[in-house]
Amino acid sequence: MEEKRSFFHIQFEMLPKSVEIFPFHLYVYNQVNNSYSPYLYGNSPLIEEKKSFLKYIISKGAILAIPINQKRTFLNVCGLSESDIPDLARPKIHKLQIERDQYIKELEASPLPPLNFAKEINDAINRNCFLPLIERVRKEVLTFKVTISHTVSLARYFARQLLIDDNNINRTVALTYLFAKQNNIDGYEPLSDIICSTFLHHIGVTQLDRAMILRPEVECHGQEKSDFQKHPGLAQHLIKKCKLELSSSSIDTILDHHERSSGSGYPYQKMERAIHPASLILGSISHIIDYASGRITGSKYNINDVLKKIQNHSIDAGLEFDFGDTISKNIENISRFTDELKRAA
Amino acid sequence: MSTPEKIRRDDTHSKDFKDQLNQTSKLKLAEEEDTSDNDVIGPDSKGFEHLIPILNMYLNKEVNNENILLFTMKQIYQHYNGVAVILSYNNTTNDFAEEVVGHNVLQTEKKWEDEFNTHIEDWKRATLPTWSDSSFQASSNQFVYPFMEGANKIGVGIVFFYSKLEEKNSNQIEVLLESSRGILLEKSHNLGTKGKYLGTSSKNKKDNEKKEGFFATLFGKLKAS
Numbered sequence: 382m383e384e385k386r387s388f389f390h391i392q393f394e395m396l397p398k399s400v401e402i403f404p405f406h407l408y409v410y411n412q413v414n415n416s417y418s419p420y421l422y423g424n425s426p427l428i429e430e431k432k433s434f435l436k437y438i439i440s441k442g443a444i445l446a447i448p449i450n451q452k453r454t455f456l457n458v459c460g461l462s463e464s465d466i467p468d469l470a471r472p473k474i475h476k477l478q479i480e481r482d483q484y485i486k487e488l489e490a491s492p493l494p495p496l497n498f499a500k501e502i503n504d505a506i507n508r509n510c511f512l513p514l515i516e517r518v519r520k521e522v523l524t525f526k527v528t529i530s531h532t533v534s535l536a537r538y539f540a541r542q543l544l545i546d547d548n549n550i551n552r553t554v555a556l557t558y559l560f561a562k563q564n565n566i567d568g569y570e571p572l573s574d575i576i577c578s579t580f581l582h583h584i585g586v587t588q589l590d591r592a593m594i595l596r597p598e599v600e601c602h603g604q605e606k607s608d609f610q611k612h613p614g615l616a617q618h619l620i621k622k623c624k625l626e627l628s629s630s631s632i633d634t635i636l637d638h639h640e641r642s643s644g645s646g647y648p649y650q651k652m653e654r655a656i657h658p659a660s661l662i663l664g665s666i667s668h669i670i671d672y673a674s675g676r677i678t679g680s681k682y683n684i685n686d687v688l689k690k691i692q693n694h695s696i697d698a699g700l701e702f703d704f705g706d707t708i709s710k711n712i713e714n715i716s717r718f719t720d721e722l723k724r725a726a
Numbered sequence: 727m728s729t730p731e732k733i734r735r736d737d738t739h740s741k742d743f744k745d746q747l748n749q750t751s752k753l754k755l756a757e758e759e760d761t762s763d764n765d766v767i768g769p770d771s772k773g774f775e776h777l778i779p780i781l782n783m784y785l786n787k788e789v790n791n792e793n794i795l796l797f798t799m800k801q802i803y804q805h806y807n808g809v810a811v812i813l814s815y816n817n818t819t820n821d822f823a824e825e826v827v828g829h830n831v832l833q834t835e836k837k838w839e840d841e842f843n844t845h846i847e848d849w850k851r852a853t854l855p856t857w858s859d860s861s862f863q864a865s866s867n868q869f870v871y872p873f874m875e876g877a878n879k880i881g882v883g884i885v886f887f888y889s890k891l892e893e894k895n896s897n898q899i900e901v902l903l904e905s906s907r908g909i910l911l912e913k914s915h916n917l918g919t920k921g922k923y924l925g926t927s928s929k930n931k932k933d934n935e936k937k938e939g940f941f942a943t944l945f946g947k948l949k950a951s
Contacts, residue, residue: 475766475768477766477768527766527767527768528765528767529767530767531767531769531770533767534767534768534769535769535770535771537769538769538771538775539771539774539775539778542775543775543778543779548782549785549786550778550782580774580778581774581778583781584774584777584778584781586784586908587780587781587904587905587907587908588904588907588908589908589911590908590911590912590915591784591908591909591911591912592915592916593912594784594785594908595785619901619904623772623773623774623897623900623901624897625770625771625772625774626770675787676785
């Protein structure tokens, strides 16, 4: 936190030349030991010897300073205003802060309507267009504070640069973010961890044979399967190698996104409590999107059909996982809404 | 209907899930309140925002390898003004094959043939990423990034900078080039070579087992006699 300042710096030329006795104290700032020492107390004459010595120590790097509680007196006597003194000028507002303030203003002018989770996800699935959800997440993330941590700033940056079109990575980011919020994960840092880890969770596959990556996952066995299972570790390796500053919980989420509640996941076969909820959410959403896009079985599916299969505890290849009770409940809510829509039609 | 065991497990999970969430959220909110408004933290993405669109293409079956490499090359040119060349390497013939050559696509003044003939032997020898001017003070620079799979060379990425490059961008060039590894691995595996760290192929494994069996039998017999 920034300390409240006790002094402000001035230049020697700012002192009135016609006056020899000042109603304020003069201090000298020593840059070497970062300290302020009294040089001339108020109502004492600035005689020629003192003046020449002051000039000498200023030439050696000392800085003249006035106590902040005598600011008004100093300005009156010298006939100056705050803007004339560079040290009193307001610090420039960072462009990221200006940008954030602008987004907040825009959102205040036209606030986002409250999210009807099941309905809006259903609409996106049925129209096969996730752009409104992606755009919503982008707007929300752009209002995140820029003063918290590097991961939060990075999440904002990724959202601004990348959440602009409808593709599988952006779908996964938007759905994971909304699912996380639905499951009471809140606060800038936890949500930013999720945004960053979702963008980067599959980055490790660029380090593996592309022909193998494009083959349906259920057709990979033996060595190929074990190679594929290296991708969370490779993502972590790539992030560390490139010195990308990410929170440890974000890195853990990436590493654990294939862990499953039942202990059937990888790389560490973690179970239930040992897996962070964010990893379970990311793992389930990523798997649903991958399954629907055909990356798991080679056949494309409507996301609603995938959700239905999970809800019915289908034992189809590639869906034999336990995503955990809480995530299953969310999926159930969306599926129930779909059924209601169908009945209404 | 759920079995008693199922109910117990689900309840435990649900409670754990909520406990963990509450703890995390409380901790994070407390940290957020302590932060001053004045210290803006600018993001240093290390170029990952350029890698994510490449990943998107990478996972899309309809996009072929050539287009991904071309896109990578264009990203390097657009953001860092570097002319990238990616070559795959055939370990059997010790030859490079051109995958993407920035000089030809961008039609630069410098001719690819000249660069190739001047540096080919250096690229063959390279086993570590190298900058021709590691102080980043020179008016031109060249980054050579050999792609290795275990001890095998599978390719090399070279980025030519014909103007000064800032040192802070050097990591980002490496990140972008790294995205070509999967494609070079595919090429290398298609040529029948596979490095150690991804394990031996099932065919080689069988051969090794056979050899072990033969020697084991031989020494076994000698020992017995």
